[in-house]
Amino acid sequence: MKIYVFHGVNLNLLGRREPEIYGRTSLAELNARLEAMGRENGIEVECRQTNYEGEMVSWIGELKPSDFLIINPGAWTHSSYALYDAIKGVNVPALEVHLSNIYAREGFRSRSLIAGACLGQISGLGTDSYLLALAYALEFQKYRQEKNLQQGVEENKNS
Ligand code: DQA
Numbered sequence: 001m002k003i004y005v006f007h008g009v010n011l012n013l014l015g016r017r018e019p020e021i022y023g024r025t026s027l028a029e030l031n032a033r034l035e036a037m038g039r040e041n042g043i044e045v046e047c048r049q050t051n052y053e054g055e056m057v058s059w060i061g062e063l064k065p066s067d068f069l070i071i072n073p074g075a076w077t078h079s080s081y082a083l084y085d086a087i088k089g090v091n092v093p094a095l096e097v098h099l100s101n102i103y104a105r106e107g108f109r110s111r112s113l114i115a116g117a118c119l120g121q122i123s124g125l126g127t128d129s130y131l132l133a134l135a136y137a138l139e140f141q142k143y144r145q146e147k148n149l150q151q152g153v154e155e156n157k158n159s
Contacts, residue, residue: 001066001145003137005034005130007049008056008074014099022099023126030127034134041138053080060086066144068137069094070130077102077112087117093140095133098123 007027010017015026031047038045050056053076060083063069069092076083077096087094094117101124102109115121122129 001141003038003043003045003068003141005047005070006056006059007072008076009051010074011072012049025127030130034130037134043138043141057082057086060090063090063092065091067092068141070097070133070137072097073114077114078108080113084113084117094118096121097129097133099126099129100124
């Protein structure tokens with residue numbers, strides 16, 4: 001029961017890539033904050049980045065329904081049916097995040113091919129998009145953990 005944060009193409013450049021749009025926080029700094037937030041809440045958060053779409057598809061394919069996925073697919077958001085299928089295929093709760101407001105930029109960014117496979121989307125709040133997504137994911141996972149515990153208690157009662 002983990003929370004995975006997958007960053008897609010070009011997000012390795014965070015902090016030095018168009019900082020007026022994407023901010024000055026590096027990917028390493030962002031990941032450190034997310035992982036620390038997980039530790040504070042007793043839930044493991046694992047962050048990964050790739051520039052290879054097939055690798056991202058494979059990572060998603062390895063997820064279990066009990067995991068939670070936070071994904072910023074970068075430009076694949078607007079181009080990848082494969083990522084949509086991958087997220088749908090593993091039946092994992094997912095949130096799509098974007099640093100920039102994809103609806104306030106070039107026209108091609110206004111369409112997300114991934115959104116329909118996700119519970120929701122947070123776009124335009126800089127690194128806070130991730131932090132808010134993680135706050136939601138932590139609550140979601142804690143609730144599921146509690147539910148499993150109760151089911152365990154019920155099973156014990158019946159045996
Ligand atoms: C992005 C928005 C995408 O349109 C863009 O291609 C990115 C970053 C964001 O986080 O704002 O690479 O996903």
